[in-house]
Amino acid sequence: MPSLGADMEAGKLTTWKIKPGDRVKRGDIVAEVETEKADIDVEIFATGIVQELLVQPGEKVPVGTVLATIREDGEAAAAPPPPAAPASERMRISPIAKKLAAELSVDITTLHGTGSGGAITREDVERAAAAKPIEKPAAAPSDFQTGMRRAIAAAMARSNREIPHYYLETEIDMHRALEWLQAENLKRTIKDRLLPAVLLIRAVTCALKDIPELNGYWINDHLEIRKSVNVGFAISLRQGGLITPAILNADEKNVDQLMAALSDLVARAREGHLRSSEISEGTITITNLGDLGVETVYGVIYPPQVGLVGFGRIQERPWASNGMLGVRPVLTATLAGDHRATDGRRGAQFLQALDRYLQEPEKL
Amino acid sequence: MTEAEIRNQIFDILHRIAPEGDLDRLDPNENLREALDIDSFDFLNVLVGIHEKLGVNVPEADYRQVLTLRGMMEYVNKHRKNS
Numbered sequence: 001m002p003s004l005g006a007d008m009e010a011g012k013l014t015t016w017k018i019k020p021g022d023r024v025k026r027g028d029i030v031a032e033v034e035t036e037k038a039d040i041d042v043e044i045f046a047t048g049i050v051q052e053l054l055v056q057p058g059e060k061v062p063v064g065t066v067l068a069t070i071r072e073d074g075e076a077a078a079a080p081p082p083p084a085a086p087a088s089e090r091m092r093i094s095p096i097a098k099k100l101a102a103e104l105s106v107d108i109t110t111l112h113g114t115g116s117g118g119a120i121t122r123e124d125v126e127r128a129a130a131a132k133p134i135e136k137p138a139a140a141p142s143d144f145q146t147g148m149r150r151a152i153a154a155a156m157a158r159s160n161r162e163i164p165h166y167y168l169e170t171e172i173d174m175h176r177a178l179e180w181l182q183a184e185n186l187k188r189t190i191k192d193r194l195l196p197a198v199l200l201i202r203a204v205t206c207a208l209k210d211i212p213e214l215n216g217y218w219i220n221d222h223l224e225i226r227k228s229v230n231v232g233f234a235i236s237l238r239q240g241g242l243i244t245p246a247i248l249n250a251d252e253k254n255v256d257q258l259m260a261a262l263s264d265l266v267a268r269a270r271e272g273h274l275r276s277s278e279i280s281e282g283t284i285t286i287t288n289l290g291d292l293g294v295e296t297v298y299g300v301i302y303p304p305q306v307g308l309v310g311f312g313r314i315q316e317r318p319w320a321s322n323g324m325l326g327v328r329p330v331l332t333a334t335l336a337g338d339h340r341a342t343d344g345r346r347g348a349q350f351l352q353a354l355d356r357y358l359q360e361p362e363k364l
Numbered sequence: 365m366t367e368a369e370i371r372n373q374i375f376d377i378l379h380r381i382a383p384e385g386d387l388d389r390l391d392p393n394e395n396l397r398e399a400l401d402i403d404s405f406d407f408l409n410v411l412v413g414i415h416e417k418l419g420v421n422v423p424e425a426d427y428r429q430v431l432t433l434r435g436m437m438e439y440v441n442k443h444r445k446n447s
Contacts (some may be wrong), residue, residue, distance in 0.1 A: 182424055190415045190422075195404050236403070238384065266405050291403045 001033065001055075003063045004279040008151070011035050012060040013067065022050045024070065029275070031067065036147030037243050038269070042276045048072035092119040104129040136351075148241035161298045163218075164339040167298055170351045172358055173321075174314050174329045180361035190200060196314065197233075197288050199261045202364045204286060204309055205229045205251040207353035213342045214307035214335075214350055215283045223306065224340040228252075232282030232302065234263065235269045245274045246282035255364060290314060296332045306338035309354075320328050370418065370440050374433070377413035381406045392434040419446060 001011050015032040018024060025047045033040050051069040055061055093101075093108055097120050099324040101108045103158025106128045113120035132159045171354040177199050208215045208229050216225040229251035232244040247253070247261045247270075268274055284306075287299050290313035319328035333354060357364060365373075375387050382400040390399060397407055411422050414436070420443045422430055430436040 185424055190408075190412055193424075195408065195409060198402065238382070263405065290411075291397075 001061050001063050001065045001067060002042060002276050002280060004037075004276055007034055008063055010041075010060050010062045013055050013057055013262055015057055016053055016068075018050050018053075018068070020050050020052055022049065024050060034206075034278070037241065038274055038279075039272045040274050040276050040279055042067075043072070046070050046072050061210055066081070069219040075290055091228075094119060094121060097122045097125045101125045132289055148237075148280060152242060154304060156300050159303050162303060163301050165301060166337050166339045166344055166347065167186070167334060168337070168344060168347045168351055169296060169334040170355060171317075172331045172333055172355045173319060174331050174358065175193075177358045177361040178314070178329055182355040187287060192256065192259075194255055194259050195262075196290075198255050198262060198324055199358065199361060200288065200311055201231055201233070201247070201250060201258055201262070201352050202253075203357040204231060204254050204284070206357045206364065207350050208284065209251065210353045211342075211350040213346055214337065216306060216341070217283070218306050218338055218341055226283045228283065230281050230283045232285035232305070233265065233362060234285065234287040238270060241277075243269050243274070243277040243309065244282065244285050244287075245269055248277060284309065286311065290331070297334055299336045301336050301338055307350075308336040308343035310334040310336065365418075365444065367437065367441060370437055370444075373417050374414070374440070375438055377410055378416060381410055390433055392437075393432050395431050396433060396436070397431065400444070414440060418444065 001013075002144045004011065012034040014034045017032070018028075018030045022105070024030060024044050028044050029041045030044045030050075031042045033042050048070045051071050053068045055065065055067045061067075063309065087093055092113060092115075094115065098108065100106075100122055101111075101120075103124065106125050108120055108125070111120050111124050111128055112118075114124055115121040117342055118156055175195075178196065181194060181196060181199060188194070195334055212225050213223060216223055216227055218224075228249050230246040230248045231250040232246045234242055234244045245265055247258065247265060249259070250258060253261060265274075265278070282302070282305065285299070285302050285308045288311040289297050290311055295312040295315070297312055299308040299310045302359055310333070312334075314329045314331045316327050317330040319326055319330060321328075333351060335347045335351055337344075378385065378387055378396070378400065382402060385400040390396075396402060396410075402410065411430070414430075417419050417442050420440050422439065426439065430439050
């Protein structure tokens with residue numbers, strides 16, 4: 001069961017799209033999983049032959065549970081399992097493991113011991129307990145405690161608990177970008193029209209090439225910078241709640257490709273048909289609340305990412321330039337940064353780069 | 365096409381974008397995007413629908429004229445007659 005979000009602890013397998021004996025390749029959709037936020041198509045990252053489906057449709061299992069076994073190309077067929085010890089043989093189990101099994105309601109007769117001489121250890125019991133299907137909670141949820149809100153609450157609480165946020169904001173004169181956009185859209189049919197959001201995404205991907213430390217994960221006390229820029233985009237759902245799937249390899253897409261990718265992502269997010277890689281592989285998130293009239297966004301970083309870029313609405317404001325006062329369409333852009341990964345100086349350089357790219361939209 | 369037919373086509377387009385919206389109770393002078401919680405993606409899809417179903421292209425410069433139901437109907441009516 002893949003982790004399809006920082007907050008996700010378990011998922012329900014709803015459908016298998018493969019069966020034992022099928023040949024699968026990397027990227028194939030093999031199952032559908034129901035999470036608290038959406039139904040997600042799960043992709044496989046191996047190539048080979050399906051051997052066994054270990055979880056049945058309808059079963060809810062913790063993140064990390066093995067769902068199926070695949071014999072990858074080049075691997076020998078699995079050896080038959082060793083014969084089970086006769087039931088009459090005395091079970092070899094440490095006292096602490098026995099006590100823990102009783103506490104966690106683990107059936108020790110189903111365990112394969114990894115200790116000396118095949119003894120069942122504490123770790124064997126803990127692993128078995130973690131792999132047990134989670135029972136549905138008995139308490140009736142309040143209005144607040146819908147699955148979606150619970151998932152968001154868990155993720156945001158974890159973020160505030162673990163990530164030392166710092167915040168920076170800057171105002172960006174958008175008149176060149178909007179003039180360029182309007183001229184470009186006159187050349188396009190209405191179906192190919194570009195939205196301002198796409199320029200913002202493109203500018204973010206360019207700025208991340210200059211400041212790569214904001215594109216990655218904080219894992220095991222260190223920053224892992226990612227080569228690809230997979231931009232998570234916060235999308236509101238009509239039934240309430242928010243989801244942030246990623247446009248994968250956004251840095252390799254031009255503005256037209258970004259617009260197509262974003263339109264497709266928004267449509268599928270609202271239909272509940274996202275891919276697991278889109279949910280789990282975002283390397284930075286953008287939240288754009290300009291449509292709702294918000295001027296400034298102070299976002300909460302989605303762990304294990306280390307940055308979140310917020311955009312407010314574009315509005316006309318007085319703007320002084322070269323000693324002259326005028327009126328310009330201005331946007332407030334903010335950066336929420338993980339202070340373990342970057343500091344204010346690098347964050348400021350990122351916002352500076354973002355502004356610079358938006359002043360030359362023809363180069364985006 | 366009569367005004368009622370144009371209105372029905374627009375309602376059909378809006379219903380696909382915002383199926384939970386109560387279109388019959390929509391104030392014709394109310395901002396459609398606020399009333400139906402339509403974001404910029406949805407709004408563009410509304411305009412694509414108007415182009416495909418009613419043959420009227422709304423350039424960006426005219427967006428402000430089609431923000432209400434009344435404005436949208438008047439714009440479509442005017443541009444269908446002129447085409």
